Amino acid sequence: MRVRPRTRRATAVTAALLAIGLLATACSGGARTAGNASGNGSGTGVLNIGMPNGPQANNSNPFLDTSAGASLGYRSMIYEPLAMPNVIQPDQEPAPWLASAHEWSDNFHTLELTVVDGPEWSDGEGFGPEDVAFTFELIRDTPAFNGYSIPFEDITVDGDTVTVTFGASQFTNRNRILETLIVPEHIWSELDSPETFDNREPVGTGPYVIKSFTPQTITLARRDSYWKGLPEVEELRYTSYNDNNAQTTALANGETEWSFVFMPDHERIYLDRDPEHHHLWFPTGLGVHGLWLNTERAPFDDPAVRRAVSLVIDRQAIHEQAHAGLYPALENPTGLPLPAGEPFLAPEFRDVTVEPDIEAARAELADSKYELDGNTLRGPDGEAVSVTLTDPAGWSDYLTALSIIEDNLKDIGISARVETQTVDAWRNAVDTGDFDATLHWANTGPTPYDMYQHMMDPAVYRPLGEASPGGNFGRFRNDDVDRALREYAESPDEDVRTEALYDLQRIIVEEAPVIPTVAGPIGAQYNTRNWVGWPDESDPYGPPQPTQRNVLDIVLRLERAS
Numbered sequence: 001m002r003v004r005p006r007t008r009r010a011t012a013v014t015a016a017l018l019a020i021g022l023l024a025t026a027c028s029g030g031a032r033t034a035g036n037a038s039g040n041g042s043g044t045g046v047l048n049i050g051m052p053n054g055p056q057a058n059n060s061n062p063f064l065d066t067s068a069g070a071s072l073g074y075r076s077m078i079y080e081p082l083a084m085p086n087v088i089q090p091d092q093e094p095a096p097w098l099a100s101a102h103e104w105s106d107n108f109h110t111l112e113l114t115v116v117d118g119p120e121w122s123d124g125e126g127f128g129p130e131d132v133a134f135t136f137e138l139i140r141d142t143p144a145f146n147g148y149s150i151p152f153e154d155i156t157v158d159g160d161t162v163t164v165t166f167g168a169s170q171f172t173n174r175n176r177i178l179e180t181l182i183v184p185e186h187i188w189s190e191l192d193s194p195e196t197f198d199n200r201e202p203v204g205t206g207p208y209v210i211k212s213f214t215p216q217t218i219t220l221a222r223r224d225s226y227w228k229g230l231p232e233v234e235e236l237r238y239t240s241y242n243d244n245n246a247q248t249t250a251l252a253n254g255e256t257e258w259s260f261v262f263m264p265d266h267e268r269i270y271l272d273r274d275p276e277h278h279h280l281w282f283p284t285g286l287g288v289h290g291l292w293l294n295t296e297r298a299p300f301d302d303p304a305v306r307r308a309v310s311l312v313i314d315r316q317a318i319h320e321q322a323h324a325g326l327y328p329a330l331e332n333p334t335g336l337p338l339p340a341g342e343p344f345l346a347p348e349f350r351d352v353t354v355e356p357d358i359e360a361a362r363a364e365l366a367d368s369k370y371e372l373d374g375n376t377l378r379g380p381d382g383e384a385v386s387v388t389l390t391d392p393a394g395w396s397d398y399l400t401a402l403s404i405i406e407d408n409l410k411d412i413g414i415s416a417r418v419e420t421q422t423v424d425a426w427r428n429a430v431d432t433g434d435f436d437a438t439l440h441w442a443n444t445g446p447t448p449y450d451m452y453q454h455m456m457d458p459a460v461y462r463p464l465g466e467a468s469p470g471g472n473f474g475r476f477r478n479d480d481v482d483r484a485l486r487e488y489a490e491s492p493d494e495d496v497r498t499e500a501l502y503d504l505q506r507i508i509v510e511e512a513p514v515i516p517t518v519a520g521p522i523g524a525q526y527n528t529r530n531w532v533g534w535p536d537e538s539d540p541y542g543p544p545q546p547t548q549r550n551v552l553d554i555v556l557r558l559e560r561a562s
Contacts, residue, residue, distance in 0.1 A: 044530060044560060045222075045234030049073070049546050050256035052247035053240045055215035059198040062181045063145040068218065069202070072238045073547035077220060077555065078122075078204035079181035082113060082132065084553055087175075087285040088522060088543050090446050091343040094178050095553075098132070098205065102178060107492040108169040111177065113162045119205040119227040121184045127205050132162045134185035144195035148176055169490045171497070175446035179549050206552060207231055216240055231556050233531070251278075257527040260545045262397065264324045270525060281536050281544050282523030284328045284337040286451055287444025289398075290516040291389075291405065292430075293437050296464055296475040299385045299414075300436065304368035306512035311361035312408045315354065318517050322401035328519040330354070334505040335516030336448055344448050346502035349509070358411045365412060377413030386415040387436040390429070393420035398439045401517060430473050433464040440473065441520060449488055452504045455514040458482045476513035522548060533557040 049072070056068035062075040069075030083094035083102060096102075101114040115129040133155045139145045140152035151167035170177060184203055191197050202210065207226035211219040220236040239256065241247040248263055250256040252273045263270055271278050291313070293300040300306055310333075319329035331338055331353045336345060362372060369380040377385040389406060391398040399418065406416040421429065429435050443454035458477050460470035468475075480503060487500035508514070522543035526534045535544050535554060542550040 045232070046237055047233045047235070047531060047555070047558070048237050048239070048255065048257045050239045050241055050247055050250055050259045051547065052242070052244045052259075052261050054242050056218070056240050057198075057215070058200050058213050060202045060210070061194075061197055061199045062183065062202070063139070063142075064195075065147075067199075068213075068240075069199075071547070072218065072240060073545075073551050074208075074218060074220060074236065074238055075181065075202075076206075076549050076551050077208045077236065078202050078206045078210075079183060080119075080205050080552065081179040081181055081549060083175075083178040084542075084550055085175040085179055085446060086540075086542050086550065087444075087446065087548070088283045088340055088540055090175075090286060090340055094175060098127075098182055099178070104170075104174065108171045108174070109166050111164045111166075111170070113164070115160050115162060116227075117160065120225075121186075121203050121205060122209050122223055123184075123203045125184065125186055125203075127182075127184070129157050129160055129162045131185050132182055133157045134189065135180060135182045136162075136164055138183070138188060138194060139180070142194055148173060150177065169492070172445065172447055172449045172489050181549075207556075208236060211235070228556065232559055233555055236555070251525050251527075254527060254529065257530065258524060258546050260524045260547065262324075262326065263525075264396070266324060266326065266525075274527075274529075277527050277529040278525070279528060279534070279536070280326075280523065280525045281534075282326045282328065282521035283340075283537075283540060283543060284519035285340050285444050285522050285543065286337060286446075286448055287442060287520030287522075288330065288335050288337060288451060288516040289327070289439060289441045289518050289520055290335065290455075290514045291437055292440050292455075292474045292514050293512070294433060294435055294474050295477075295513055296433065297436060299379065299387065300474070302368065303511050304364055304370070305385070306515070307510070308361040308364045308412055309409065309414075310512045310515045311357050311364065312412050313405055313515060313517065314356050314408055315517055317404050318401045322397050322404060323518055324397075326523065327397075327521050330516050330519055333509045335451070335508055335514075336505070337519035341448065344501060346505045349505060356408070361412050372413045375410070375413055376415070384415065385413065386417075388419050389416055390419045390421060390426065390435055390438050392423045392426045401439055431467040431469055433462075433466075433468070433473065433475050438473075439517070442514070442516075443471070444520060447488075448501060448504070449485070452481075452508065453485055455508070456481050457485055459485075474513050476511070478507060478511065481507055528561060530561055531558045532561050533559050 051072050053071045059067040060069040061067045062069055062079045081097050082099040084097050085094040086092050098116055099113040100116045103112045115132055119127040121127055136152055136155045150173055153165040153167050156163050187203055188194060207223050208220040211221040218238040222234045244261050247259055247261045251259055252270050293306055295301055315330050332349060333352060333354045334349050371378045379385055389402045402418045406418055409416045430438060443450040454471040456476040457472050458481055460468055460472045461477055462468035484500040484503040488497050491497050522545045524544035535541050542553055
């Protein structure tokens with residue numbers, strides 16, 4: 001499958017595509033004033049971005065998710081990918097970027113990249129295919145940079161073509177590989193320990209360089225030239241606020257123009273403050289939050305109980321009350337968020353919606369010899385059925401959702417109580433299987449594989465008491481899951497992969513080891529007083545969250561408001 005560049009629209013749109021921004025890191029003691037940096041840091045050319053992530057250490061290593069560049073999102077304003085996926089429309093081909101074309105072999109063991117001619121590193125050195133090859137070699141040889149354990153093998157350069165081979169099919173990792181941020185060989189090849197490199201003066205092919213860095217504010221300045229054409233945004237100012245309240249106040253006052261923060265009462269405290277210019281959009285990709293059930297502990301070792309719980313949970317109430325309507329509601333029994341999940345749905349689950357069905361839940365239990373004794377559900381052994389629902393203290397959205405679930409379970413006679421823990425205690429309990437049921441997120445990715453693998457992969461199963469940080473916290477075991485996951489990840493046959501994915505959906509519905517409750521948003525709040533061109537429902541060209549890999553594309557599209 002060959003991917004060629006998309007036809008560009010008119011010049012005005014191309015100029016809008018050139019409004020990029022985000023990156024921050026500086027040399028100790030002062031501002032970076034590279035010869036190709038411009039912008040006076042004031043006036044209408046500034047875009048103010050904020051995140052509630054607290055003080056930042058001066059680290060802009062693009063491969064470390066703990067760095068300031070990752071935390072605030074500016075690494076993707078300095079370093080560029082080979083292609084730009086759209087995670088809210090995962091069936092789209094990634095847009096070409098530093099690679100003008102890419103082609104996978106039929107078995108997804110080989111990737112051929114055609115590298116563009118024209119970009120320059122921000123220190124004036126030329127960019128070329130050798131930098132792409134070096135970056136993949138660097139990730140291959142530095143385990144701390146290879147978080148998905150991608151089995152890189154040979155990496156070769158022939159003219160403008162880079163060929164990468166892998167030890168296994170990379171069907172499920174295609175987009176992760178294409179969105180790799182490329183670094184300059186002439187700098188990174190000199191490092192003895194790249195995993196400890198704090199990279200305070202990052203050099204990239206993107207249109208911005210770091211102008212100044214403090215733990216609270218990082219400023220990026222626009223370069224004098226950029227291979228795609230200069231963006232309209234001259235300067236990016238990133239402020240890292242101490243908490244959600246401080247970030248919310250900054251958004252409401254207009255001090256921050258772009259952020260992602262949870263607001264329980266977003267209409268009153270944000271949208272109503274400036275209805276014309278204050279906006280938010282919270283689309284979803286393929287990630288979910290859900291109730292993970294311990295399938296090796298009674299009563300959730302019985303699939304009939306798990307199915308009954310799934311039937312009785314009020315997902316709409318969780319969407320509206322626990323997550324303030326910001327986390328998109330889940331409508332499909334497979335847990336796939338819509339519309340992102342529509343291309344992957346098995347035929348029998350298309351046009352199917354879920355809503356509480358107490359009578360069906362009671363019938364499910366009665367068929368499995370459970371008896372409703374007044375308001376108490378008794379199991380086949382005659383014992384009352386009770387469970388503990390747990391999550392960390394202070395996680396108000398999750399705890400509100402657990403309270404809703406607690407009330408829902410009363411309708412089928414299950415006695416539930418909500419228990420809170422410290423975050424560390426909860427993480428340890430989840431990892432070791434010391435819980436009945438807990439709300440937790442699932443992994444997300446370019447296909448539903450990541451979600452289902454995280455929820456129920458037998459390959460990461462560990463007995464109760466042993467840590468299982470790789471997922472499957474509910475200790476679910478099913479040979480059909482193992483087969484379907486392997487076939488989806490490894491088969492070169494598209495029909496085999498499709499049927500394997502359908503099987504995973506059937507298992508999540510029929511066995512209910514995890515009950516998806518709400519979609520995971522990739523959202524943002526943004527202000528149109530100074531800048532327009534943001535992605536939204538009418539133009540969903542990418543997720544709006546300022547820490548996503550596509551943020552460069554957003555800034556390139558921004559134009560000054562008239």
